[in-house]
Amino acid sequence: MEAMPPQEELLYERLKIHLKARLVDLLPPANAGAAQGVDTGELTDQLRDMLGPILADLRGLALSAQDQDRLIHETLSEVLGFGPLDALLADETISEIMVNGPRDIFVERNGRIERVAATFTDAHHLMVAIERMLGGLGLTVTESSPVCDARLP
Numbered sequence: 001m002e003a004m005p006p007q008e009e010l011l012y013e014r015l016k017i018h019l020k021a022r023l024v025d026l027l028p029p030a031n032a033g034a035a036q037g038v039d040t041g042e043l044t045d046q047l048r049d050m051l052g053p054i055l056a057d058l059r060g061l062a063l064s065a066q067d068q069d070r071l072i073h074e075t076l077s078e079v080l081g082f083g084p085l086d087a088l089l090a091d092e093t094i095s096e097i098m099v100n101g102p103r104d105i106f107v108e109r110n111g112r113i114e115r116v117a118a119t120f121t122d123a124h125h126l127m128v129a130i131e132r133m134l135g136g137l138g139l140t141v142t143e144s145s146p147v148c149d150a151r152l153p
Contacts, residue, residue, distance in 0.1 A: 004067075012063075012071065013121075015054065019075045022050055023153055047072045082120035082129045102126045 003011060021083060026046055063071065077086045088097050088107055096108040102120040106113050120126040130141050134150060141148045 012067075016071060016075055016078075019047060019050065020052065020079055021070065023047060023075055023079045029112065040080065043076060043080075044072055047075060078125075082091075082133055084120060085129060088118060099126065099130075120144065 023043065026043060048068070051072070055063060077083055082089065084105070085097060085099070088094055088105075091107075093109050096106045098106040098108075098113075100106070102123055102125065105116050105118050105120075106118055109112075120129065127141075128147075134140060134148060137150055139148055139150055
């Protein structure tokens with residue numbers, strides 16, 4: 001995929017924030033932030049329906065169908081999943097994921113550690129994903145205890 005110019009990337013990120021807020025409004029409170037029991041197909045359709053009018057209001061950002069799909073996928077991933085870690089978790093060649101900060105993500109592949117391009121927006125975005133991930137396991141991460149070793153089911 002081709003990188004967007006900085007101005008368009010900024011608009012894209014703003015649009016994603018707006019869609020995330022709208023998606024949270026669509027979720028029943030009991031399911032907010034939890035993928036269990038949520039029909040992602042229906043949510044995808046609802047986000048796609050919302051996207052057209054929102055894009056019409058945003059002059060200066062014309063998204064291809066591929067970029068619209070990416071935007072919807074990223075929005076769903078950030079609200080229901082683990083954000084940029086979802087693609088890494090789905091990659092069967094990865095045996096371990098190490099997150100040292102919002103922009104410091106490493107994986108182990110075939111016994112070799114490598115930095116990946118995936119990043120979180122900021123420390124808050126990272127903490128939301130960590131809390132969502134560890135909450136189901138009964139674990140926590142704090143500033144005084146910032147290290148956690150966990151295995152997802």
